[in-house]
Amino acid sequence: MKDRPPSSCCAVYIPPHHRFRSVVFSPNSSNSSKNGADFPTSAASVIHSKLLDRQNIPVLNAKGTAAPPPLSYLQHDEKQQQRQRTYNSNNGNKNSNNQSSQYNSAYCHGISKNGSDRQMDLSLQSGTFGEANVDEWKRKLVILLHDDGKQELVSREKKDRRYFEQIAALASRMGLYSHLYSKVAVFSKAPLPNYRFDLDDKRPQREVNLNFGLLKRVDAHLGEYLSKKSRTKESFSDNCFSKSSSNSSIVTDEGLFEQPEPMASNTAIMEKILWRRSLQLHAQQQAWQESLEGRGILEFRQSLPAYKEKDAILTAILQNQVLIISGETGCGKTTQIPQFILESEIDFVRGAVCNIICTQPRRISAMSVSERVASERGEKLGESVGYKVRLEGMRGKETRLLFCTTGILLRRLLIDRNLKGVTHIIVDEIHERGINEDFLLIVLKDLLPRRPELKLILMSASLDAELFSSYFGGAPLIHIPGFTHPVRIHFLENILEMMGYRLTPYNQIDDYGQERMWKMSKQAPRKRKSQIASAVEDALRAADFKDFSPQTWESLSCWNPDCIGFNLIEYLLSYICENERPGAVLVFVTGWDDISSLKDKLQSHPILGDPNRVSLLTCHGFLASSEQKLIFEEPKDGVRKIVLTTNIAETSITINDVVFVLDCGKAKETSYDALNNTPCLLPSWISKVSAQQLAETAKLQFSRDYSDHLALVRAYEGWKEAEKDLAGYDYCWKNFLSAQSMKAIDSLRVEFLSLLKGTGLIDGNATSCNTWSYDQHLIRAIICYGLYPGICSVVPHVQHNEKSFSLKTMEDGPVLLYSNSVNARESRIPYPWLVFNEKIKVNSIFLRDSTAVSDSVLLLFGGSISRGNVDGHLKMLGGYLEFFMQPAIAEKFQSLRREFDELIQNKLLNPQMVLHFHHELISAVRLLVSEDQCDGRFVFGRQDLKPSTMPVMPPQPTLVSRTESGPGGDNSKSQLQTLLTRAGYAAPTYKTKQLKNNQFRATVEFNGMQIMGQPWNNKKSAEKDAAAEALKWLIGGTKTGHDYFNHMSMLLKKSKRDH
Known part of the structure; x- marks a missing residue:
């Protein structure tokens, strides 16, 4: 030694x-x-x-x-x-x-x-x-x-x-x-990050295998298409268009924003037209301000704190390109500052050339604020003030102040990156830091140097506006103090003491929608106490309740902070209706599930469910605009208005007649793990469990194709058929579906159809556009095209005669399926890939709304593909996805992909293009995606492959030296293991013996054979030498291609007979 x-x-x-x-x-x-x-x-x-x-x-x-x-x-x-x-x-x-x-x-x-x-x-x-x-x-x-x-x-x-x-x-x-x-x-x-695919030795790589007959038919279609294309190359474009493509243009959004009018040939004439319009606007504004009603509105506006800062704000906007304004809730910044700018431009006779866009984070905010501003100007909505939200809008040619959602402005930036004609942009509620708002600020910061005359005003309701000021290079900041009405705050202990209501471990379990959860909690093993519960208990121990009765003490000791408390809310609303003064009640809960469940519970109450005494309304982003507007209407005499809402009603909107506010103190928030590219959802509330179980039940009734998206399509189609017989609500009730969601989907379909018609991609004949709408294989391909790069591998496993599978993504490695996915209940998925809508991190990474797809779908409708280091080796997604196949198959995929991408590009650039002239190519694609039986398999290992000049199936590089990197890894051991496993044999094993001279000699065993290597100074080198000897014997010198593979198979079969 x-x-x-x-x-x-x-x-x-x-x-x-x-x-x-x-x-x-x-x-x-x-x-x-x-x-x-x-x-x-x-x-x-x-x-x-x-x-x-x-x-x-x-x-x-x-x-x-x-x-x-x-x-x-x-x-x-x-x-x-x-x-x-x-x-x-x-x-x-x-x-x-x-x-x-x-x-x-x-x-x-x-x-x-x-x-x-x-x-x-x-x-x-x-x-x-x-x-x-x-x-x-x-x-x-x-x-x-x-x-x-x-x-x-x-x-x-x-x-x-x-x-x-x-x-x-x-x-x-x-x-x-x-x-x-x-x-x-x-x-x-x-x-x-938590996972790096480039360092994962076991990341899946796919060997693709296609039926020979299928390839022959695809090749026939493709060959016919290429032959036809080459014959008609000169006149190809003339035959492909029914009309001249000169009229087609880039995708526009007609009606979304004001369309530029044709410029007059004489600039002086155009200036006179704009001058006259500006004078007309100035006269109309002056007449309103001098009217009796206008002076009354002005007096009210002057009482707002924002009006006192009017001169300072206008001066700062004039002197700076970017201005940050922070103002407390109720100061009037949302309604007044856009008016200040518009009135100032009209006063200086620039009203016809000014174009102000004010973004709001929510649809209801954009609509309600625009209505308020229009009424303060004495106009009808759609004149100088308008709004635009998803699915609807109201504006005219004379609209100079447009309220819209952030997404609407982002969509305009897609087609007009310089915002031509816009003079002022106001971004409200920037403190909410939504993904759309943050992205909009990034785009606008890039836009400002190109548009030095453009003014940007950012408004926030919090005092952290210095962060945005520093982001825009030290932009000036103006703060507007606010005022609030006197408010009496009653906490839980005060409510319990005042009403005499007692909490027990049982009456906190909500009667509606949570019985199943309560039974499950009784059957489930006891878990560790949540952080919320621990914090609450610590606060209760530290609090001083000597002024409260023993009954209140006992109730607080039984309080469960994980429950919403529908029973307590119901009791408190009933108490207000019977004992308190008139006025609307605003109830904050966590989400739509709680809103709908609470509404159903209250409607069954003898007082709260009486429409002659109580008007129950809901406010949520899912609702249609017409339903959301109902919360601003005053009820009839003797009727109390109760609004059930989320934090959507906390900012930007004001319900004037609200006197009481009930806040459960909870809100669902989503954070984002930027390092691992994963949204993170905070712990789910109990009331959501039963709704998720209902959603699972609903999906299972429509699932049979390993696709959440296809299940939703079937649910919608069933609702559409029921609507023809006026049975839509019954259909939703029987299948645990939301009728409101079905209507929202239907509205979106109508809007998408209108957009496609506007671009000229489709005509008015809906029947011809739905020719292949029932081809589920083609729908899978479209889903893959839209959800890429949300790709997940599905690797099957068989252990103890039980089938299972594992999932892995590029960013996260191993992931799981969300429990309400139709694929989560499957023990086997006969597809190698899943495309998914989103992933979310709770305690693990979960995928939501997934659809299984084949190799052919991913190769034809996924991201761009590139050649690997050997023939028949294709890469996708930055090298994370690797495909190995016969070189002829790889060439077929590349040719189809190249021609199909060219066809799509031509169609987008020339919407009038007739696809009928390309039916051979389309037939080849449809045939391949519909008849791919997913006969390939996954292989593993780092593939640092060397270029190969000979076609190989499966791809096998030539033997390298014992110290050089080669196939399947960095040494001959990895090469040998990759070679044997891909040929269908078991992995080799090694036995190493230490010699008297302190050197080592290794023997490799596989398929009943033993091959000995030369002595080496250490164990690993000896094993590599033995593996190199085995490789040399298997490959047989310089053999390549099919001869190489046949030689190896013959030797292995012979050795098996000998042993």
Whole structure:
């Protein structure tokens, strides 16, 4: 056995391109091996002393207590090491037999990169190796910090994984990030995600196999199309268009915004027209302001805090391109500031040329604010003030102030990136930080330099407006103080004491919609207490309730913070209706599920359900605009209005007659994990459980094609048929569907149809457009086209005769299906891929609304594909998805994809194009996506493949040397395993024996055969040598292609008979 170095030793730095090998001082070390680096004592001592004298740097001991050397020292030391290597090459042979080296490489003495596990374990017993390894990584990390061109260090070595915690702690102290991905350790300057597909040795790669008869038919269609295209190339465009394409233009949104009128040939005439319009607007505004009603409205406006800052705001807008305005709730900024700008432009006779757009985060806000502003101007909605939201809008040619949702403005930016003609943009409620609002600010910041005359006003209801000011280069900020009406706040304990209501462990379980959940909670095992419950209990213990009765104390001790408390809300609303003064009641709950459940519960109450006494209304983003507007209407005398809503009614809108507000204190919020590209949903509320179970029941009735999207299509089609017989509500009730959601889907379909007609992509004949609407294979392809790159692999498993599958995405690695997905209940999915709508992180990553697709669908309707390193190798999604197939099949896919993409582009550029002339190509695509039986399979392993000039099926590169990277991985062991598993044989096993001269000899076993390699200095090298011998025997020298594969199969079958 080799002598182990002492626990305390010194180190000399070796440069990085020599693998950062530590040179350990060991006066009692044995003779170096044949692969060792022998450093003569005198030379090494001279180098060591010179380094210390010149740089005055302490020598690092094994514990690494000294600070890491500066970069200048490392660079100087590299030159010294080059001289030392030259010295070794000239004198090493003379001293190797009779001189004991005092400096031995840790790698070369059994702890090298290729060192065996047994040798490593022997070295670890003393702890010296671990200390030297951490010391070595300290040097590596220092160089990484100083190297601006390098971002991270990656290690696949076992010794680094074993000491990962110590190295990671060292990296953290240096300000670096670290992560262990299975068998790969990464240290980086930037934060690292939870999963990296480029470091996943087991990421799925797909071998694609298609039926020969199917390929022959597809090839016939494609060949006919290409032949026809080549014959009619010169006159091809003339035959393909029924009308001239000169009239077609880029996609527009007619009616969405004011269309530019034809410019007069004479600029002076156009200026006179605009001047006359501006004078007319000025006269109309002046007449309104001087009228009796106008003066009354003006008096009310002047009482608002925002009006007192009118001059300061207008001056700041005139002097700056960007202005930030913060104002407390109720100050009037939302209704007044857009009016200030419009009135100022009209007063300066610029009314006809001004164009103001004010965005709101919600549809109801845009509609209600526009109505309010129009009434304050004494106009009808749609004159100088209008609005535009999804599915509807009201504006005219004379509209100069448009309220719209953020999405509407983003859609206009798609077709008009410079916002031609717009003079002012007001973005309201920026403090909400929605994804659309943040993206809009990014786009507008990029737009401002191109439009220096454009004015941008940002409005926020919070005091964190300094953040937005700094984002726009120190834009000025104006704060408007607000005023609030006197409000009496009653907390839970006050309500319980005032009403005498008692809480028990049972009456908090809501009677409507939560009985099933209560039974499940009784049957389920006891779980750990939630953070909310723990915080509530701590607050209750700290609170002083000496002024309250014992009954209130007892009720508070029984309170369950995880419940919404429908029973308590019902009791409190009944108490208000019977004992309090008239006025509307606003009830805040968490979502639409709670709104609908609470409404159904209240309607069954004798008082709250009486329409002669109570008007029950709901407010939610799902509702139609006409229903949302009902909350602003005043009820009849003697009728109390109760509005059930979410936080949609907290900002931007005001319900004037609200006197009472009931707030359950909860709201559903979604955060976003930007590093892992995953939305995160906070813990679900109990009331949502029963609704999810109902949704599962509904989906199961329409599911039979491994697709959530197709299940929803069937549900809608069934509702549409029931609507013809006026039985839509009964259909929804029987199938646990929302009639309101069905109507919203129907409205969206109408809008999408209108947009497609407006672009000219389709004509008015709906029948011809729905020719293939019942082709589910083609619908899958369209879903894949729309949801890409939301791709997930479906890898089947069979364990103990039970079928299952695992899922993996590019960003997250292993994922799960959401419980209400139709695919979540399947034990087997006969498709290799899922496309999904969204993924969300709760405790794990879950996929929502998925559809299974075949290889052909993904290759033809997914992202762009590129050639791999060998024939028949295709890549997609940045190399994450890899496909292996016969070269002829790969060429077929590429040709189909190229022609089909060209056809789609031509159709988009020339909407009048007639697709009938391309029926051969369309038939080939339909045939391929409908008859692909998914006969391929998944294979695994890192595929660092070399180019191949011969067609191979499956793709197998030629044999490489024993130290060179090759197929299936970085060494011959990986090559052999990939070769055997892809041919359908079991993975090889290895037996290694240590010889008397401390060398190792390995034997590889597979298919009943044993092949022995040559002796090597360590275990891993011996195993690689044995694998290389086996590869040489299997491949048979220089054979390639099918001969190569047939030769291997013949040898394996023969060996099986012999054994």
